[in-house]
Amino acid sequence: MEPANSGTFEALLKRGELIESTSEMSPDYLRELKHTLIVSGDTELISAPAYYLAAKKAPSVNAFMTGIAIIQDELAHAHIAFHILEELGESQEALIFRRDPKAFRYPYAFDVPLESWTELVVANAMYDQAGFCLLGDIHEQCSYGPWKRGLVKVMAEENFHLRNGRNWSKRISQAGGAAKDELQRAVDWMFPLTVEWFGLPDNLKQHSAQLDYRLKGLTNDQLRQQWLSTVVPFMESIGIQVPAHKENSHYVLDYPFPCTFDAEQKRWDFKDSCTWEDVLARWRARGPRNAEMVALFQESFSKFQVRA
Amino acid sequence: MTSLAASLEARVWAALAEIDDPEMPVNLVDLGLIYGLEVGEGTVRLRLTFTAMGCPASDMIVGDIRERLLAEPGIGDVVIDVVWDPPWSAARLTPDGRQALQAWGLAV
Numbered sequence: 001m002e003p004a005n006s007g008t009f010e011a012l013l014k015r016g017e018l019i020e021s022t023s024e025m026s027p028d029y030l031r032e033l034k035h036t037l038i039v040s041g042d043t044e045l046i047s048a049p050a051y052y053l054a055a056k057k058a059p060s061v062n063a064f065m066t067g068i069a070i071i072q073d074e075l076a077h078a079h080i081a082f083h084i085l086e087e088l089g090e091s092q093e094a095l096i097f098r099r100d101p102k103a104f105r106y107p108y109a110f111d112v113p114l115e116s117w118t119e120l121v122v123a124n125a126m127y128d129q130a131g132f133c134l135l136g137d138i139h140e141q142c143s144y145g146p147w148k149r150g151l152v153k154v155m156a157e158e159n160f161h162l163r164n165g166r167n168w169s170k171r172i173s174q175a176g177g178a179a180k181d182e183l184q185r186a187v188d189w190m191f192p193l194t195v196e197w198f199g200l201p202d203n204l205k206q207h208s209a210q211l212d213y214r215l216k217g218l219t220n221d222q223l224r225q226q227w228l229s230t231v232v233p234f235m236e237s238i239g240i241q242v243p244a245h246k247e248n249s250h251y252v253l254d255y256p257f258p259c260t261f262d263a264e265q266k267r268w269d270f271k272d273s274c275t276w277e278d279v280l281a282r283w284r285a286r287g288p289r290n291a292e293m294v295a296l297f298q299e300s301f302s303k304f305q306v307r308a
Numbered sequence: 309m310t311s312l313a314a315s316l317e318a319r320v321w322a323a324l325a326e327i328d329d330p331e332m333p334v335n336l337v338d339l340g341l342i343y344g345l346e347v348g349e350g351t352v353r354l355r356l357t358f359t360a361m362g363c364p365a366s367d368m369i370v371g372d373i374r375e376r377l378l379a380e381p382g383i384g385d386v387v388i389d390v391v392w393d394p395p396w397s398a399a400r401l402t403p404d405g406r407q408a409l410q411a412w413g414l415a416v
Contacts (some may be wrong), residue, residue, distance in 0.1 A: 062367045069364030082333060160331050
């Protein structure tokens with residue numbers, strides 16, 4: 001027999017049951033769910049303009065079609081998150097088209113421009129792998145039913161993006177010479193940015209409401225390890241160096257974490273460690289292309305508004 | 309056809325059935341993309357279509373076929389003719405392919 005209070009929200013969560021509607025949620029859960037959805041939706045949404053600027057540099061019509069298909073997928077994934085947010089009482093229009101660029105909650109990496117096909121495919125191999133780890137965890141663990149179910153196809157589509165990233169990275173590396181040098185340079189600046197993507201290390205993050213509410217199941221460091229365990233062996237297998245290595249069963253970074261990044265030069269200074277306060281300040285200030293990226297989908301909205 | 313060629317042809321079909329579409333959880337044979345194949349002296353020539361002319365995975369599919377068939381003993385060359393006639397439609401799905409796509413949530 002279930003205890004008498006088995007109908008309460010906490011009891012539902014504890015039993016591992018899915019939450020299906022706002023009427024079942026505590027206000028804190030609803031707030032945390034919305035926050036998690038906004039980060040996810042913003043990340044998918046901003047990847048569209050970021051990838052588009054680089055997809056224009058595709059080396060063939062087929063490659064361009066693949067790039068555009070990936071962008072279409074990302075917009076569809078964003079739509080899942082914003083659609084759920086609307087059902088939870090938020091306005092999609094306000095969130096997507098009327099928010100200040102600095103108020104978006106996507107990872108800092110997307111504020112640093114992808115400027116070549118090589119950088120796009122490295123993003124597919126590393127940024128989409130990060131998305132795959134984060135969304136895969138939500139898909140498996142999330143206590144909010146509508147989101148968990150909405151992610152089934154997202155996982156298959158992210159896999160397609162990963163394949164594009166890996167196939168092309170391998171091809172570019174095999175080409176050697178200047179092409180491989182460009183690939184290595186892209187990995188050099190994008191690898192640490194993706195390591196950072198997973199957020200504060202667990203020892204600095206004392207409490208996670210997302211974990212308490214089973215919005216996700218793995219900690220920042222567990223997700224970071226999962227990402228490293230796929231990206232490091234892959235890059236090594238194609239002859240590309242990454243600043244991390246395996247020690248016993250886990251991966252260790254070969255540079256101070258965190259450390260200083262020059263976004264304009266796309267260069268890390270591994271000799272200049274910094275504090276997490278410095279990193280948080282950099283994230284809050286956003287990166288060089290934040291306003292430009294957001295403008296790519298916001299600028300025409302008011303112009304074409306049709307009022308009934 | 310010699311029995312050797314017949315067994316090679318059977319192996320080629322089996323190998324193609326191991327290759328999944330890059331976007332959907334269904335293999336290329338069950339998806340109905342292979343319109344036919346001929347095996348010769350170490351050579352496979354196959355007719356391949358895509359579900360749409362703008363298929364974003366076309367390069368990957370061609371690459372996957374080439375890589376898998378070249379790994380098959382006795383095959384040294386793979387020639388792929390991409391064809392559009394007759395156009396692909398859901399009628400080309402095998403019963404297994406239809407079931408796989410329906411299980412994934414596609415109305416086919």
